Amino acid sequence: xxxxxxxxxxxxxxxxxxxxxxxxxxxxxxxxxxxxxxxxxxxxxxxxxxxxxxxxxxxxxxxxxxxxxxxxxxxxxxxxxxxxxxxxxxxxxxxxxxxxxxxxxxxxxxxxxxxx
Amino acid sequence: xxxxxxxxxxxxxxxxxxxxxxxxxxxxxxxxxxxxxxxxxxxxxxxxxxxxxxxxxxxxxxxxxxxxxxxxxxxxxxxxxxxxxxxxxxxxxxxxxxxxxxxxxxxxxxxxxxx
Numbered sequence: 440x441x442x443x444x445x446x447x448x449x450x451x452x453x454x455x456x457x458x459x460x461x462x463x464x465x466x467x468x469x470x471x472x473x474x475x476x477x478x479x480x481x482x483x484x485x486x487x488x489x490x491x492x493x494x495x496x497x498x499x500x501x502x503x504x505x506x507x508x509x510x511x512x513x514x515x516x517x518x519x520x521x522x523x524x525x526x527x528x529x530x531x532x533x534x535x536x537x538x539x540x541x542x543x544x545x546x547x548x549x550x551x552x553x554x555x
Numbered sequence: 556x557x558x559x560x561x562x563x564x565x566x567x568x569x570x571x572x573x574x575x576x577x578x579x580x581x582x583x584x585x586x587x588x589x590x591x592x593x594x595x596x597x598x599x600x601x602x603x604x605x606x607x608x609x610x611x612x613x614x615x616x617x618x619x620x621x622x623x624x625x626x627x628x629x630x631x632x633x634x635x636x637x638x639x640x641x642x643x644x645x646x647x648x649x650x651x652x653x654x655x656x657x658x659x660x661x662x663x664x665x666x667x668x669x670x
Contacts, residue, residue: 443598445598470656472656474658480662481660481661481662481663482599482645482647482658482660482663483660484656484657484658484659487656487657494656495657530598530599532599532656534656543589543601543604544601544656544658545601546591546598546599546600547598548596548597548598549598
């Protein structure tokens with residue numbers, strides 16, 4: 440069964456450093472997403488991406504965050520200058536165009552970011 | 556605004572017993588509802604979904620859920636649980652004709668199946 444693949448599975452970084460989390464969505468999917476889950480809290484929507492641009496972003500997704508699909512297969516989330524509160528599990532997700540109205544997403548296993 | 560509430564943070568149950576994980580939602584527009592499961596050190600896996608039609612939906616691993624519009628609920632049930640069902644379960648919704656993929660999640664319920 441097709442999977443969404445995320446790397447790294449766990450990254451530890453110092454506050455203020457830049458971090459890039461990578462995702463390989465399912466190959467025929469057209470819509471891409473990032474969610475995050477701070478330990479003990481709800482899974483939260485960060486951003487959606489379609490046709491090489493952001494479709495929607497949450498209040499969390501401020502200027503420190505950016506997304507990119509550099510080569511047609513990878514989908515990346517960059518945090519420019521990490522803060523302690525960015526420590527979380529980050530989930531990438533994708534969906535194809537056929538289920539557009541129902542948002543049936545396929546999630547990756549997540550990348551755990553620890554900011555020290 | 557839309558929201559999802561999972562009323563139980565933890566549900567302990569013995570193996571082979573039935574279980575119900577509760578989920579209530581709030582929305583002024585029509586919704587699609589989902590249950591996701593997260594096994595330890597793994598990602599979110601779709602258990603089942605309600606998009607339209609029959610209010611009783613069946614998912615993987617013997618789970619089912621019933622959409623109740625009048626009670627704004629979407630409780631997850633399994634008649635007989637197994638040790639391997641131990642995991643975190645998340646109820647989520649999307650709404651309207653939004654194409655943005657924005658799911659709103661509940662807080663999650665930890666199902667602990669004991670031998």
